[in-house]
Amino acid sequence: MKLRDLGEFELIQRLTAIADRFGVAGTPGSAPFPLLLPIGDDTAAWRTSAATELATTDTVVESIHFTRETIPWEDLGWKVFAANISDIASMGGTPLYALVTLGFPASTSVADVESLYIGMARICEEYHTAIVGGDIVSSPTTFVTIALNGYLDGTPLLRSAARPGDIVAATGFLGSARGGLEMMLHGESVEPQAADYLRHAHRRPEPRIAAGHVLLREGVLAAMDISDGLTADLGKMMASSGLAACVDSWRVPIHPLLAAAFPDRAIRLALAGGEDYELLFTAPEAIMQRVLRQLHDAVAIGSVVEGDAGKVTVRDKNGNQMQDMEAGWDHFRS
Secondary structure, three states: OEHHHHOHHHHHHHHHHHHHHOOOOOOEOOOOOOEOOOOOOOOOOEOOOOOEEEEEEEEEEEOOOEOOOOOOHHHHHHHHHHHHHHHHHHOOOEEEEEEEEEEEOOOOEHHHHHHHHHHHHHHHHHOOOEEEEEEEEEOOOOEEEEEEEEEEOOOOOEHHHOOOOOEEEEOOOOOHHHHHHHHHHHOOOOOHHHHHHHHHHHHOOOOOHHHHHHHHHOOOOEEEEOOOOHHHHHHHHHHHHOOEEEEEHHHOOOOHHHHHHOOOOHHHHHHHOOOOOOEEEEEOHHHHHHHHHHOOOOEEEEEEEOOOOOOEEEEOOOOOEOOOOOOOOOOOOO
């Protein structure tokens, strides 16, 4: 069955039923900011408190951010939500309520749309997030927009709060999502175990909400998530902080299966590949040591230094600067 055969209202009912089935449609009176009414009205409504509220939004467009050849519908639903949840994680917050806007050609299969929504429902179930409303429109190109809010107690982690002498660290392996994309796009010959790992890394990233809570609790001030690539995102953080950074390439965490699949390119994939959704953060040594004792996958990879705002230098073990670095993702640059 196609969307043109079903109609908007019946589609909304079906998608609402999916959210209800997974328990992510939102229950009035629950959560730190209690909902006043269930999904289905003209707007969502909830009461707030003295906590700090967070809000983020993200859009994916077919042929720009994803292709049907590289990601199934259910995984796409998971991944687009993961990008938003990761933004909340990067501030040290907890995700809460989401609005979902969907655009499809009328020839789209209803089963495909339901699979997309099941992926969204699964990650919302995993991260205790509710879908409380949204919109569905006819569009010549498939797109998905998520608007997500969250909350925290206190001051959020900021890109602009890095300080000279801070240690730079990441919460886990980098480059695996890009490796998975490269493998699928170019038909790279990869051992089955590595292929499974890389596909999963690209399609089902896991936002670091718990890690963000640790950073906030231990006194880290500066953080962001790695969505566009390590060097690109570190450059953004340093530009916001008016500082520069040095990265030791041999310290960058690379999964052994990525290294085995791309032995000559793994470090460059780790430096420039995006969509890992690990957290990038800086802190003085004493705070960093406390954090690293709690986050066993986190690794110190460099330092914050005085210098041209936004400049990131990557060094090899001999202290030589790596040249011809690939840029991270940018929507409007070739």
